[in-house]
Amino acid sequence: MKVLFAAAECAPLAKVGGMADVVGSLPLALAEAGIEVRIILPYYGFLGDLPKSEQPVWTGGAMFQQVEIYEARLPGSDIPLYLVGHPAFANERIYGFEDEAWRFTLFSRTVAEFLWRGGWDPQVLHCHDWHTGLLPLWMRAMPVMTVFTIHNLAYQGPPLPYFRAFVDVPYDTGAWNPMVAGIIHSDAITAVSPTYAREICTPEYGERLDGLLRGQGNRLSGILNGINTMALDPATDKHLTVNYDTTSLERRVENKLALQREFGFEVAPDRFLVGIVSRLVDQKGFDLLAPLWDTWMHTSGAQLVVLGSGDPFYEFLFRSAAERYPERIKAVLSYNVPIAQRIYGGADLFLMPSRFEPCGIGQMIALRYGAVPLVRKTGGLADTVFFHNPIDEEGNGFLFDRYDPTNLLAMLYRAEEAFRYKDYWRRLQLRGMEADLSWRASAHQYADLYKSLIARLG
Ligand SMILES: Nc1ncnc2c1ncn2[C@@H]1O[C@H](COP(=O)(O)OP(=O)(O)O[C@H]2O[C@H](CO)[C@@H](O)[C@H](O)[C@H]2O)[C@@H](O)[C@H]1O
Numbered sequence: 001m002k003v004l005f006a007a008a009e010c011a012p013l014a015k016v017g018g019m020a021d022v023v024g025s026l027p028l029a030l031a032e033a034g035i036e037v038r039i040i041l042p043y044y045g046f047l048g049d050l051p052k053s054e055q056p057v058w059t060g061g062a063m064f065q066q067v068e069i070y071e072a073r074l075p076g077s078d079i080p081l082y083l084v085g086h087p088a089f090a091n092e093r094i095y096g097f098e099d100e101a102w103r104f105t106l107f108s109r110t111v112a113e114f115l116w117r118g119g120w121d122p123q124v125l126h127c128h129d130w131h132t133g134l135l136p137l138w139m140r141a142m143p144v145m146t147v148f149t150i151h152n153l154a155y156q157g158p159p160l161p162y163f164r165a166f167v168d169v170p171y172d173t174g175a176w177n178p179m180v181a182g183i184i185h186s187d188a189i190t191a192v193s194p195t196y197a198r199e200i201c202t203p204e205y206g207e208r209l210d211g212l213l214r215g216q217g218n219r220l221s222g223i224l225n226g227i228n229t230m231a232l233d234p235a236t237d238k239h240l241t242v243n244y245d246t247t248s249l250e251r252r253v254e255n256k257l258a259l260q261r262e263f264g265f266e267v268a269p270d271r272f273l274v275g276i277v278s279r280l281v282d283q284k285g286f287d288l289l290a291p292l293w294d295t296w297m298h299t300s301g302a303q304l305v306v307l308g309s310g311d312p313f314y315e316f317l318f319r320s321a322a323e324r325y326p327e328r329i330k331a332v333l334s335y336n337v338p339i340a341q342r343i344y345g346g347a348d349l350f351l352m353p354s355r356f357e358p359c360g361i362g363q364m365i366a367l368r369y370g371a372v373p374l375v376r377k378t379g380g381l382a383d384t385v386f387f388h389n390p391i392d393e394e395g396n397g398f399l400f401d402r403y404d405p406t407n408l409l410a411m412l413y414r415a416e417e418a419f420r421y422k423d424y425w426r427r428l429q430l431r432g433m434e435a436d437l438s439w440r441a442s443a444h445q446y447a448d449l450y451k452s453l454i455a456r457l458g
Pocket of ligand 1: 021
């Protein structure tokens with residue numbers, strides 16, 4: 001079975017958020033299940049040091065441009081990685097600026113040309129989010145089946161008339177943007193968790209596409225993301241002060257103390273340390289915190305460290321809170337993997353109050369590292385975090401349902417209270433750390449899906 005992944009991000013090489021984690025780790029699990037999988041990605045300027053073929057393995061034209069494809073390997077694996085080279089990708093960014101739509105159309109079109117002209121002959125092309133949404137449409141004339149995965153329905157790409165200016169889009173497509181094209185023209189649509197697959201069929205979460213999605217019947221399914229449990233392992237993570245696992249959890253507190261020291265907080269094991277690692281955008285629900293700072297800080301002993309970047313509104317929200325409570329709140333407004341890992345490996349609680357969350361990778365890394373998640377019950381958060389019940393000792397975290405600051409505050413108090421009971425807390429952490437968060441089960445679901453599609457190829 002031959003499968004090609006096409007995406008704008010792939011960890012650890014090119015990452016803005018969780019889609020990169022999926023594209024960089026699901027192929028490893030698929031390869032283990034015996035599938036021949038390759039990845040195709042833009043050759044971004046910051047990938048200059050990655051070892052790759054000296055000469056392009058394919059050269060061609062797309063959108064009146066000359067494009068070249070180089071071959072490399074996904075780091076730490078044998079998985080072939082195609083890199084689409086063109087000056088438009090040579091700068092140091094993945095998203096943003098006025099040429100964003102043009103760049104990803106060029107990327108998609110190059111993938112189409114590469115396949116049309118026999119660069120490789122996968123049976124399945126697995127596309128991810130709007131950046132690759134036109135590919136299922138273009139692949140309709142090829143004996144290749146397409147899977148379109150929705151990582152985030154909120155980003156749909158520009159309207160289709162925009163593309164018509166420089167690329168062929170058959171006129172009867174019915175699609176008005178690339179997200180819609182991916183939904184209509186793929187052979188199977190997946191969302192990154194079962195709950196999100198159901199939610200996007202409702203007006204509340206459907207981003208105006210709920211009617212279209214409801215009409216897709218069983219072409220749409222939800223397959224829960226996993227994480228790369230080999231790479232994300234507190235027993236070997238080199239960013240941590242102290243490594244630990246389920247048999248040596250008592251060592252973890254050293255990471256917490258180091259984190260408190262690093263951020264100038266009072267260094268005290270009994271202080272409740274809350275961590276956030278996130279893109280700072282509307283989706284993530286941090287506006288719920290805005291009215292809570294004073295009440296929360298005056299009525300609890302919690303410390304908060306936030307790592308994230310994005311929308312200036314949220315950067316300002318956290319920066320001003322940190323200025324107001326410098327000894328209790330710290331905001332690091334950047335993208336920084338070592339600090340992220342130190343938060344996962346040292347915080348007591350991991351906060352993710354998302355307005356909506358297709359799956360969420362952050363809460364899974366937190367579980368793996370023994371940071372207890374407090375999340376809003378939505379999307380993949382509802383599929384991975386289960387309420388901590390101290391009576392019968394079930395569950396692995398804390399959830400609140402209604403999108404409302406007081407509900408969040410009540411749950412913050414409840415978590416801090418639970419933290420006082422050390423034995424219970426330890427067992428709560430262990431339940432999270434012991435869960436299987438790997439790709440194993442979901443990779444098999446994808447493999448079954450590919451198989452059923454290939455069977456239709458005849
Ligand atoms: N400042 C920072 N520094 C370092 N690391 C940072 C960081 N900010 C975020 N990260 C990392 O980026 C990833 C975030 O992934 P998430 O899945 O939680 O959200 P995201 O919205 O980006 O992904 C979208 O796609 C994924 C994949 O399908 C879905 O799970 C999710 O719900 C959907 O919104 C985590 O690995 C996190 O550690």
